[in-house]
Amino acid sequence: MTFTVAAEMYDRFMGRYGDALGRQLAERAGVRPGMKALDVGAGTGKLTKVLSELLGEENVSAVDPSEPFAESLGERFPAADVRRGAAEELPFEDGSFDVVCAQLVINFLTDPERGTAEMARVAREEGAVAAAVWDYRGEMTMLRTFWEAAGAIDEGGAAARDERTRMLFGEREEIVELWEGAGLRDVEGGEIVVATAYEDFDDLWAPFLAGVGPAGDFTVSLEPDVQAALRDEYHRVLGSPEGPFELSARAWYAVGKK
Numbered sequence: 001m002t003f004t005v006a007a008e009m010y011d012r013f014m015g016r017y018g019d020a021l022g023r024q025l026a027e028r029a030g031v032r033p034g035m036k037a038l039d040v041g042a043g044t045g046k047l048t049k050v051l052s053e054l055l056g057e058e059n060v061s062a063v064d065p066s067e068p069f070a071e072s073l074g075e076r077f078p079a080a081d082v083r084r085g086a087a088e089e090l091p092f093e094d095g096s097f098d099v100v101c102a103q104l105v106i107n108f109l110t111d112p113e114r115g116t117a118e119m120a121r122v123a124r125e126e127g128a129v130a131a132a133v134w135d136y137r138g139e140m141t142m143l144r145t146f147w148e149a150a151g152a153i154d155e156g157g158a159a160a161r162d163e164r165t166r167m168l169f170g171e172r173e174e175i176v177e178l179w180e181g182a183g184l185r186d187v188e189g190g191e192i193v194v195a196t197a198y199e200d201f202d203d204l205w206a207p208f209l210a211g212v213g214p215a216g217d218f219t220v221s222l223e224p225d226v227q228a229a230l231r232d233e234y235h236r237v238l239g240s241p242e243g244p245f246e247l248s249a250r251a252w253y254a255v256g257k258k
């Protein structure tokens with residue numbers, strides 16, 4: 001399991017992009033004071049935090065199947081309704097929320113159609129259902145360049161796990177099609193671009209060694225010499241940064257009405 005890692009390590013890996021992405025996704029979903037919101041696959045709570053700031057923590061619910069993440073969510077958001085569970089079987093009543101969001105989650109679902117139907121079920125009539133997924137093949141720079149480097153040092157091993165080819169919903173229109181297929185109305189899609197700063201290359205590399213996400217999982221599966229070669233190649237693909245640098249990341253999103 002790639003998401004049974006410490007919340008702190010996830011935050012260093014992917015969570016650092018999550019605040020800015022969450023703010024923009026909440027805006028696209030039309031989140032406004034007075035609403036009740038659900039964060040599906042909340043992880044370490046990047047979007048939960050944004051929703052809590054906009055709506056008040058007591059008006060926010062968050063759900064995630066990972067035990068360490070659900071536990072950490074409960075500690076970080078004591079006034080929110082935090083539950084452990086999967087999108088495919090949401091532990092909430094029909095029509096409970098004005099807005100239901102899944103940030104960087106639907107590509108990990110075992111049954112995305114069922115997960116989407118569940119998100120729609122727990123939204124009220126006219127409520128908003130929204131999701132965002134990285135542009136894995138393009139401008140999610142951290143992961144695209146990682147898999148480029150991985151393919152160069154271990155072509156066979158990397159091909160089986162390469163998120164650029166394995167991840168669903170990595171193309172612009174795919175979430176829109178999923179949303180429309182679930183019967184959501186007035187579906188709007190587009191891109192959200194964010195960026196994050198790194199102190200140096202090791203600031204980027206450390207979470208890969210902790211096995212976070214599919215890329216970290218691949219990294220820790222390698223023999224030490226191959227792992228060292230991957231580090232060097234990744235550094236080279238990124239332009240051999242010395243000292244601080246920034247990486248941009250683009251996500252595709254869709255918002256629809258129940």
Ligand SMILES: C[S@@+](CC[C@H](N)C(=O)[O-])C[C@H]1O[C@@H](n2cnc3c(N)ncnc32)[C@H](O)[C@@H]1O
Pocket residue numbers: 003014015018040041042043044045046047063064065066069085086087088102103104105108109110
């Ligand atoms: C890349 S993380 C995104 C976390 C958070 N939403 C964020 O923006 O940082 C993917 C999350 O999806 C969760 N997840 C995996 N399978 C899931 C499922 N079937 N239903 C709901 N969440 C799931 C994982 O536990 C993990 O927290």
